[in-house]
Amino acid sequence: MSKQTELNELIERYIAVWNETDAPRRRALIAQVFTEDADFLDPLTHAYGHDGIDAMIAAMQQRFPAHRVSRHGDIDAFQDRVRFAWRLAPVDADAPDAMRAQGTDFGVVADGRLCKLTGFFDPMPEAPVQKKHGWSVDSFAAFWAKPNPALVPRALAPDVVGYWPGSEPVRGVDAYTQRIAELIAMVPDFRLEVAEHAANGDCVFIRWIARGSLDDAPFEFTGVDRVRVRDGLVAENRIFCDHPLIQVLAASHSRQRAAV
Structure with missing residues (x-):
């Protein structure tokens, strides 16, 4: 199996982690995708290790239960670095509380697993609730x-x-x-x-x-x-x-x- 094929499969498993709602299967996938001391950072959260990443993903799934994450575009990689784009969208495109987002993740691979991953939102996620800025x-x-x-x-x-x-x-x-x-x-x-x-x-x-x-x-x-x-x-x-x-x-x- 070529290095590019292995990398493609790793990122596909990473996407699958975000969509797996069965807790034991999600934990098993996390162990396949991330090193034990993995560091995940994006504008909304900072998670460490398998426990922290699992809690972060479980929280996202609970907040957006009818949504799925998908990868789009090509995977860019050199040496131990990888970049890929993703999207979050509702399973039902007409859902009234739909949250849509997209962004790019940058990862570092060690021994076939992600040891660091940094995510960027483009644009930042928005929801139909509270569209008006300000506080009250x-x-x-x-x-x-x-x-x-x-x-x-x-x-x-x-x-x-x-x-x-x-x-x-x-x-x-x-x-x-x-x-x-x-x-x-x-x-x-x-x-x-x-x-x-x-x-x-x-x-x-x-x-x-x-x-x-x-x-x-x-x-x-x-x-x-x-x-x-x-x-x-x-x-x-x-x-x-x-x-x-x-x-x-x-x-x-x-x-x-x-x-x-």
Whole structure:
């Protein structure tokens, strides 16, 4: 078998990973496609190893259950580097909640498997919900009823700062978006309900109720966001919550930063 044929089969298995919804079969494919210490990075998430990549893909499948990833165009490669384009599209082209996206991935191959992969969106994913840019309590509630990290940047000021309990401030649109993506990847069914809110000058206080499940155990807890708004965009957000899940998220983020 030629090297190009082996590479084509590797990328086809990579695409198959994104479309495999049976968890054991997906894990088996991941082991075939990625090295144990594989590093996956795109504008919305940063995943490490087989566990992290599996959680990331499972979260995507739950968010877009009637969609499929496909490769299009040729595979470019030299030495241990590979480049290929992909598309995300609904199985039913007329689906009302269809998400369509496309982009290019750049990978590094080691011993026949991907050890590093970096993805770029072209254009960034968009969804029919919340097409209007900006932030409001209503958009906050709509987002957390059906969270999608691709929608986060449109609500943020370029110099946004986020304060999560137990971790260093998150600065800038990319870092802020990544933190939201990490939470959703960790808890794919995480949802927030707005219980009450009040405004004082340029600050909005939102008391919310969080629900979801972690390690198959359901949870429910409350917290408060203090959102400072500038020109219709979030300039600062301080989260007040002492639930252990927030500490787990902070610890996970710290481990990922240390591994970079």
